[in-house]
Amino acid sequence: MTALVCNELSLGYDKVLAIRDLSAEIKEGSLTAIVGPNGAGKSTLLRGISGELSPMSGQITRTNARAADIAYLPQQTEIDRSFPITVLDFVAMGFWHSVGPFGAIGRKHTQRLMDAIDAVDLRGFEDRAISALSGGQMQRVLFARLLLQDAKLVLLDEPFTAIDAKTTADLMALVKAWQGEGRTVIAVLHDHDMVRTHFPETLMVARDLVSHGKTADVMTSENLFAARRMCEACDHPPAACDHKIPNAA
Numbered sequence: 001m002t003a004l005v006c007n008e009l010s011l012g013y014d015k016v017l018a019i020r021d022l023s024a025e026i027k028e029g030s031l032t033a034i035v036g037p038n039g040a041g042k043s044t045l046l047r048g049i050s051g052e053l054s055p056m057s058g059q060i061t062r063t064n065a066r067a068a069d070i071a072y073l074p075q076q077t078e079i080d081r082s083f084p085i086t087v088l089d090f091v092a093m094g095f096w097h098s099v100g101p102f103g104a105i106g107r108k109h110t111q112r113l114m115d116a117i118d119a120v121d122l123r124g125f126e127d128r129a130i131s132a133l134s135g136g137q138m139q140r141v142l143f144a145r146l147l148l149q150d151a152k153l154v155l156l157d158e159p160f161t162a163i164d165a166k167t168t169a170d171l172m173a174l175v176k177a178w179q180g181e182g183r184t185v186i187a188v189l190h191d192h193d194m195v196r197t198h199f200p201e202t203l204m205v206a207r208d209l210v211s212h213g214k215t216a217d218v219m220t221s222e223n224l225f226a227a228r229r230m231c232e233a234c235d236h237p238p239a240a241c242d243h244k245i246p247n248a249a
Helices: 042-050 087-099 107-119 135-149 165-180 192-198 221-235
Strands: 002-013 016-027 031-035 057-062 070-073 153-157 184-188 201-206 208-214
Touching: 002 042, 016 042, 016 057, 016 184, 016 201, 031 042, 031 165, 031 192, 042 057, 042 070, 042 153, 042 184, 070 135, 087 107, 087 135, 107 135, 135 165, 153 165, 165 184, 165 192, 201 221, 208 221
Parallel strands: 016 208, 031 184, 031 201, 070 153, 153 184
Antiparallel strands: 002 016, 002 057, 201 208
């Protein structure tokens, strides 16, 4: 069964495309990496899959996945860590879909909240402000919030960037546990060794689709070279990749 289908999907901003005419199917329960050069449209594609960004053309079909069934982890740079909130309150935001913005957190929720904090090895940090955390600790907090969302489709945007090796190993174990529970996990990644070691499926983009399938078949030197050339062609000159959509909003 497929978790989602992209059919001639185009995504972008201000009528200029970042992803162009992409068609691909992601299997339910799969562990898929999205790779490509800088500027390839990887994060844009993830935002489109999450529903945060509407297609300029084409469509995304999510099988049996409502908004509440999708958990999205953004890049840390998108989190305002100056906001005065504790680790406990930040992680509790993972209950938003189940209790709403004004709902009360009961005893059952409290136990799940503490279990999530334990799962990412942050017991004792509950009352610490997120502004006082290291990069690795903050990433653990973000994963704890994802645990509470209990989503069928988990989307991760560069989840292992700029964190230490132990944190990476611990969080990768959570990712594999999610897949073991039958969840579909899609992650934007830059570390090709990690992709080859841990992700059975890979989707390579360079604004256009380069290759999609088994990681060993996709992560070839020929495909990586082609992806770089495709992005360079779009950058010089930029007009080569404008491909504006008629009547796009």
